[in-house]
Amino acid sequence: xxxxxxxxxxxxxxxxxxxxxTAVRVIAREGLRGLTHRAVDRAxxxxxxxxxxxxxxxxxxxxxxxxxxxAEEQQALTAFFADAPPTRTEAARLLAEFVHTSVHTSAERxxxxxxxxxxxxxxxxxxxxxxxxxxxxxxxxxxxxxxLGSPAPERHTRSxxxxxxxxxxxxxxxxxTAAPPTLDDLHTGAAELLNALxxxxxx
Amino acid sequence: xxxxxxxxxxxxxxxxxxxxxTAVRVIAREGLRGLTHRAVDRAxxxxxxxxxxxxxxxxxxxxxxxxxxxAEEQQALTAFFADAPPTRTEAARLLAEFVHTSVHTSAERxxxxxxxxxxxxxxxxxxxxxxxxxxxxxxxxxxxxxxLGSPAPERHTRSxxxxxxxxxxxxxxxxxTAAPPTLDDLHTGAAELLNALxxxxxx
Numbered sequence: 001x002x003x004x005x006x007x008x009x010x011x012x013x014x015x016x017x018x019x020x021x022t023a024v025r026v027i028a029r030e031g032l033r034g035l036t037h038r039a040v041d042r043a044x045x046x047x048x049x050x051x052x053x054x055x056x057x058x059x060x061x062x063x064x065x066x067x068x069x070x071a072e073e074q075q076a077l078t079a080f081f082a083d084a085p086p087t088r089t090e091a092a093r094l095l096a097e098f099v100h101t102s103v104h105t106s107a108e109r110x111x112x113x114x115x116x117x118x119x120x121x122x123x124x125x126x127x128x129x130x131x132x133x134x135x136x137x138x139x140x141x142x143x144x145x146x147x148l149g150s151p152a153p154e155r156h157t158r159s160x161x162x163x164x165x166x167x168x169x170x171x172x173x174x175x176x177t178a179a180p181p182t183l184d185d186l187h188t189g190a191a192e193l194l195n196a197l198x199x200x201x202x203x
Numbered sequence: 204x205x206x207x208x209x210x211x212x213x214x215x216x217x218x219x220x221x222x223x224x225t226a227v228r229v230i231a232r233e234g235l236r237g238l239t240h241r242a243v244d245r246a247x248x249x250x251x252x253x254x255x256x257x258x259x260x261x262x263x264x265x266x267x268x269x270x271x272x273x274a275e276e277q278q279a280l281t282a283f284f285a286d287a288p289p290t291r292t293e294a295a296r297l298l299a300e301f302v303h304t305s306v307h308t309s310a311e312r313x314x315x316x317x318x319x320x321x322x323x324x325x326x327x328x329x330x331x332x333x334x335x336x337x338x339x340x341x342x343x344x345x346x347x348x349x350x351l352g353s354p355a356p357e358r359h360t361r362s363x364x365x366x367x368x369x370x371x372x373x374x375x376x377x378x379x380t381a382a383p384p385t386l387d388d389l390h391t392g393a394a395e396l397l398n399a400l401x402x403x404x405x406x
Binding site for chain 2: 020029030031032044058059111112115117118119120121122129130133134135138140155158159161163166167169170172173174175181185188189192193195196197
């Protein structure tokens with residue numbers, strides 16, 4: 001939690017979180033092009049000028065939005081991987097649930113996260129926030145794969161994250177959106193992938 | 204090739220292609236927010252008003268851009284999978300090369316494609332173009348997996364495409380951009396995935 005915005009306390013802090021949460025919704029629905037201080041004021045039901053007061057610049061608005069999302073994803077990640085270390089079967093289930101939740105329960109946050117990922121390719125200050133959040137996810141995945149006996153944890157982490165991200169992207173914005181994968185399909189797919197990466201289980 | 208724009212012939216058609224190609228670059232560098240008719244005129248070195256002449260509305264500009272990208276990707280896909288059906292080893296190599304090319308040679312087109320995929324989640328007319336292009340890719344992948352003996356070609360196609368898309372996204376805009384995967388890594392990863400999906404090869 002860095003920067004003036006999120007260092008505010010009490011009511012100011014709640015206000016910043018409302019702004020960030022609303023910005024996620026605006027980005028998901030209208031793209032980054034639709035994200036203006038005024039659009040956030042209106043969507044949040046705040047008086048004109050509120051968003052500008054807490055996030056002077058557009059860059060700052062993007063930052064507090066991404067910081068908010070990163071904190072939420074961190075909470076979700078911790079909740080999903082609370083009881084370490086999972087068995088291979090549990091890991092497949094957790095991955096499937098994580099993808100399923102990203103596609104269904106958190107579709108707006110997911111869309112906004114992809115928008116900000118692309119924007120981060122053009123904005124080093126966003127890149128840093130995105131990478132910090134990504135590193136936590138990556139570290140958790142790598143520790144899990146290592147615990148499960150992966151012989152190449154770094155490369156396998158990349159494969160695993162690619163599969164998850166690709167499944168999520170394809171489900172919210174890809175040509176496969178007509179029929180997003182069921183939880184069962186995701187479970188089978190995650191198990192297949194883990195079996196590909198990890199040594200054979202003892203019979 | 205649909206719509207008035209791409210139905211033009213000769214010089215008009217070349218102009219439309221220049222506009223579409225330039226729009227890809229503008230989107231990659233500045234996001235959809237930076238995409239205006241005037242920005243395309245300037246980046247293409249065309250007289251003011253040229254882009255408006257060939258694509259009256261913003262929606263039409265997005266359409267000709269996506270149609271152009273879809274046609275290019277179709278060409279690339281055909282080139283990659285020209286000699287059907289590939290063996291499993293060849294398929295792993297082709298997938299690795301496809302991802303590698305998307306990340307390196309065609310990074311701008313790749314970034315623009317993801318931007319338009321997200322925009323398509325909000326615009327049914329783009330969705331249709333995107334889905335048509337995606338279906339060609341999907342059909343090629345499914346036919347290949349079927350030819351290689353996949354027992355669940357539809358689900359496996361989804362996994363394979365997710366892995367490719369995730370690898371590409373992570374390499375151009377994810378937290379893993381610091382060190383994009385090498386061609387060797389991609390080759391190993393694609394082979395692992397195919398081995399996970401397909402029946403064991405005879406020893």
